Amino acid sequence: MGDAEIIPIGTRGRPGRGAGTQPSSAARSLAPGARRKPRAAEPEPVEPKAAAAETPDDAAPEAAAPEPAAPLLGAVGSPVAGPAAPEPAERPAVRTHDRGPYAHIPAAELLAALQGAARELFGEEWEIQLARFLAFLRRRLTGEYAVDEYGFDAEMTQQLFMTALRPIAQRWFRIDVRGVENIPTTGGALVVSNHSGTVPIDGLMTMVSIHDHTGRFLRPLGADLVFRMPVVSALARKGGATLACAEDAERMLSGGELVGVWPEGFKGIGKPYSQRYKLQRFGRGGFVSAALRTGVPIVPLSVVGAEEIYPLVGNIPSLARLLGVPYIPITPTFPLLGPLGLVPLPSKWLMEFGEPIRTDEYDAGAADDPMLVFNVTDQVRETIQQTLYSLLMQRESVFR
């Protein structure tokens, strides 16, 4: 600490204050002929190595040592014209010549730089990796990939959608996934989840979480509005979604797919923030009849955290009617901050898959028994609601 008094900060020589007689030392060092660090040029290249070899404590006095000599030299040379005499002897004349941005860079060096960059990007075996990437790109460009009958593009989903969504799931929402063992590893199953968050981001997060934990693709069932909206409709089909109707649900389930359904629909995602974590009506129980008909298990999923990403505090019903959408959300940030308001709040998410509810033990005509369908629907709904409460108790706060 004592050293601080010895080393003058930013001054070399007399601490001129710009009193009028002489320019300040700071001004002198800025002047064109000023000799800053006259001898520092010699020790400097050596010094870092020496400092690296020694302990940092020793390095500090070392660096301070040449300092007292500097003011003497600085004082000899008069501020403006003085240094001109000793200087030319020490330093050769500086020649500058114009150079185009890429002129005189040898092609070999450019190639080496490119190879270095490729190595950085793709690792040591960059040639193979780059060739693979090119093959992927060419496959996309020539259309030589396969889609299934619902328009699901597995390659695109895996390479693009999942890669883009993964950091959001892991870093932004820090999703804590529990009960993955309840998802069957093979065969059809129906994942039933609560729905919240103004924009159905919870569906995307469920898709990426299930894929990362089990390796299976979740095939979401979407409302017809999804397939009416441009861009969204094309992406939804490529990502594996299909229309939420009995025919498609049963077709997918009997085809052995893992199907995701959000029976609350727009009632769930479009509910005001004050009603968060209160499950809405579960549709007409169509998902239960589909599961009963195909005999697949129902896996209840409770998602905590999605309610807080866009707290819905208002709605513009007249504009919504005009545009033909269920609601136009107003959140504390959305129309106010413009596009910035579209960034979801980084709430902490918990996802818990409950124990599968078996449906293969009922009789053949069970799907046509409305009372049984309502009972199973209520059972699923109650399970999700109770799990939501217990997850909320476990969560420290909204953002942690």
Added chain:
Amino acid sequence: MGRVVLVTGVSRDLGRSVARSLAGAPGIGRVIGVDVVPPRGDVGDVSFVRADIRTPVIAKIIAKEDVDTVVHMSVIATPGPGSNRNAMKELNVIGTMQLLAACQRAESVRHLVVKSTTTVYGASNRDPAMFTEDMEPRRAPRTGYAKDVAEIEGYVRGFGRRRPDVRVTMLRCANVIGPHVDSPITSYFRLPVVPTVLGYDARLQFLHEDDLHGVLQHAVQHDVAGTFNVAGGGVLMLSQALRRLQRPSVSLPGPAVGRLGSVLKSARLADFSPEQLAFLTYGRGVDTTRMRTVLGYEPRFDTAAAFADFARLLPVTGGRTERALARVAEALPDPSTPSLAEARHG
């Protein structure tokens, strides 16, 4: 003594080629082709009779020739040159009514095969992914070809009720495609720059022209009644199909594509009826399980192969990026070879 088959609508290419392929099929004695105008090409062994199916003349032909099988191909999607929508509707609907009335009177008729189309299912955002034969369109068609076909199917069902002794087979065929097919969908894909609807990607299914011949012949020869979806296996997305064609496409908002379509239509370059615009927006898929299990027909070409066969003869107008990438890829090692790290692991 083989069967006597009457084929309507032989002036069009599909009708003519079907009649020709039926004439060469085993077990079929005679094929009579009927249409208002003579066929444009060679009809081979088919005996052509110039008759209008919109008039009772058709009943006389059926009676005189002792026809036992009627193949109704005269359901047209576009009004031909020098014709308009009213004439098309009259040919489709009135023609079918007259033909069925004639068949109802004729004792000799034992089989009726109708070539329908999957257009009856419509195309909308509320469609299920795959239509089975017993599904109804989500929105009943109000105009155009789809409405014609829906009415025709209604008349055919009525005929089936009135003549339960006649075996009625209705084939709902997906869009027929092939190097020789000239239809709204093939003229669309033949455009040098293909307009698509911005933000939508339709699922498409195709039926190869050879498979259309095959399935009609199969339906004539095998006594299987009912309605069947007929399409090649698998699905192509519209964007994927255009990439396989290596044709540049331009995405426009839906209404703009419709307007461009009417311009192209008046220039006779392509036909963009409203139902085709809906089809290119939302696409359509049909389930062909019954075709395979009940009808017992397996198409030789799946959707991708049928499309590839169609694309074979089309000149490439795009694909510059792909060719540039291909040149880069040549300089790189084969991506299918396992990398060093993988080789060490394995």
